Amino acid sequence: MHTIPPVAPSRSPRQPTIEDWLAIPEEQRAEFINGRIVYQGMPGPMHGRTQGAIIALVRGAYDRRPGSGDRPGGWWISMEVDMEIAGLGCRPDVLGWRRDKHTTLPEPDRRGIVTVGPDWICEVLSPTTAHIDMGDKRLGYHRAGVAHYWMADPHNGTLAVLRWTAEGYLIELVAGRGDRVRAAPFDAVEIEIDELFGDVSAASSPVLGEEAGQRDAPR
Known part of the structure; x- marks a missing residue:
């Protein structure tokens, strides 16, 4: 008589940790979101154009000591x-800290990441990542207490x-091409939405495929 050996119980794959995220080379553009490693x-x-425009508009008026000339600072x-904030390992497109709360620019810790939560984050939406920026990242930034969150959508111009x-x-507001707005926390200076997106129209870019290669690590 032949006996059938017992079947070993299956093991669930180990859940990734923040340490796993830290071990991934920076050029792989990974983030740690809700217990998953996500590759952007x-x-x-x-x-890139939208990110650069936001940096230029905000940094020019605000990235300085307050009362510096005619700019708010x-x-x-x-x-x-x-960054690691509220258990989220992320790399925001653009971000800022208030100088009245932080006398110096926050520096990375010994692991090479910043843990001081920013007061403002702006993510530039892409067809392959918009659901994360509007979903899990939005919830994570809220847990971290990020006071102001912008989402710039170059495809739709909003x-x-x-x-x-x-x-x-x-x-607080949703603005599109042709609008001029004052958007907190940078409402001391009026923003022309067309300046954020330049002369790029939605018709000039495909709905999918602007960014390729996003994948989730196996769970």
């Missing part, structure tokens, strides 16, 4: 900083401005 594709031209502005409340982010 390389940004396309529309993404009062902020530290940066971009693509590796800017959504959100403000932190205890119940969740409140949409």
Whole structure:
């Protein structure tokens, strides 16, 4: 008589940790979101143009000591900083800290990441990543207490401005091409939405494929 050996119980794959994310080379453009390693594709031209325009508009007026000439100042502005905030491992497109709360620009810790939560984050939406920026990242930034969250969508030519409340982010405004707005926390200077997106129209870019290669690590 032949006996059938017992079947070993299956093991669930180990869940990734923040340490796993830290071990991934920076050039792989990974983020750690809700217990998953998510690989972002390389940004396309529309993404880069919009990110650069936001940096230029905000940094020029605000990235300086308050009361510096005729510009409001009062902020530290940066971009693509590796961060761990509220258990989220992320690299926001553009971000800033208020100088009245932080006398110096926050520095990375011994692991090479910043853990000081920013006061403002702006993500530039892409067809392959918009659902993350509007979903899991939005919830994570709210948990981290990020007071102001912008989402700039170059494909549709819109800017959504959100403000932190205890119940969740409140949409303060959504503006599109042709609009001129004052968007908190940078409402001392009027923003022309066309300046964020330049002369790029939605018809000039495909709905999909601006960024390629996004994938989730196996769970």
